[in-house]
Amino acid sequence: MPSLHDSWEIGGVHVPNRVLLAPLAGIGNWFVRLQAKRYGAGMAVSEMVSSFGIHHGNEKTCTEMLRVHPDEHRGGPVALQLFGQDPDVMRSAAATVAERGLVDIIDLNMGCPVPKVTKTGAGAAMLKDPDTAVAVASAAREGSGLPVTVKLRSGDRKGDTSGVALAHRLVEEAGVAAITFHPRSAQVHHKGTPDYDLAAELVRSLPAPVILTGGLHDVASVTAAYERTGAAGVMLARGSLGNPWLFSQVLGLRDDEPTREEILEELDWVMECAVQHMGAERGGRYLRKFYPWYVTRLGEGNVLQQALQRTDTVEQARSILAPLRARVAVA
Structure with a gap:
């Protein structure tokens, strides 16, 4: 086979x-x-x-x-x-x-x-x-x-x-x-x-x-x-x-799970692409379906999920994620 x-x-x-x-x-x-x-x-x-x-x-x-x-x-x-x-x-x-x-x-x-x-x-x-x-x-x-x-x-x-x-x-x-x-x-x-x-x-x-x-x-x-x-x-x-x-x-290219830093970096890449694809406002609304997948993988709870679901732009989402990024950076 x-x-x-x-x-x-x-x-x-x-x-x-x-x-x-x-x-x-x-x-x-x-x-x-x-x-x-x-x-x-x-x-x-x-x-x-x-x-x-x-x-x-x-x-x-x-x-x-x-x-x-x-x-x-x-x-x-x-x-x-x-x-x-x-x-x-x-x-x-x-x-x-x-x-x-x-x-x-x-x-x-x-x-x-x-x-x-x-x-x-x-x-x-x-x-x-x-x-x-x-x-x-x-x-x-x-x-x-x-x-x-x-x-x-x-x-x-x-x-x-x-x-x-x-x-x-x-x-x-x-x-x-x-x-x-x-x-x-x-x-x-x-x-x-x-x-x-x-x-x-x-x-x-x-x-x-x-x-x-x-x-x-x-x-x-x-x-x-x-x-x-x-x-x-x-x-x-x-x-x-x-x-x-x-x-x-x-494919056997890696065995471990992604780190929290990797997950946040990947989410940031997705957010940048969404802005390029749809613009900051429309892209921000579109990303609401994406945030739960990454937040769950980060091990974060409903407070962060709900806050991101209320955002209208990518910049608003970045502001909400900033404290988490800071904590992960010094961990």
Whole structure:
């Protein structure tokens, strides 16, 4: 069985190792992807982007959400995740992405269980409409000329394994280069234990690489699931939020946990990037979702959490964090 360090290919695209960053909706922008790359991720996938937004030229979609930092390509490829249920719109969006030359791979979201996505027929709703799913994947491939991967769940409801059958159709009929498989149903979202035995069954039967995601929160869980399923690679998601060191730990590049000083330095880097990405005020509000991940890792309590949640700008947050930085510096 290959080591997680070993290189491999997705549709002819070289990937330097088998530890990847998952697409994180509303989170996986350029600096989150770059952060994962800084700590060893072999590939990073963007947050999901609307194919309709690209097709219709939505300004935020086509500028902010399609932004790729030049350094992202160092150490491995970048993938853009698209979602949408219309094959013609997907073909157009994929063509636009390819023309810009920003990414190496297009990933399709056919696993998101959030109602605002599924009610349009996109995301996990594709599990119940496999013909459309195949048509959408074919259109993305035709429009872009890039390798196309698809992120799937095991099924729509508990006990449903329709994702396995759809994975086969996507590879055999649409020419999909790899499948990222989350072996939980859309019904349970992130609850319950992933069905790694089902993932192993897909790995054995699918004539394409299977990337495993779901329930991979630490080195032990990643290693156990990788060995149990025989997957081609692993994709870290929620377990890496505020913890980019997990990529280095899984790859054996470090054994210890980050120090409080390292955590604060990393948070400072994230804050600087948010200002660069959105400006001080909008970036400050956006960062409210990030602060809890780092504050929890620092071992701080609710007082600091609540204070940061009340901030409107990055400078306000820096002022609140200043006493903690001072204490850590002299510790």
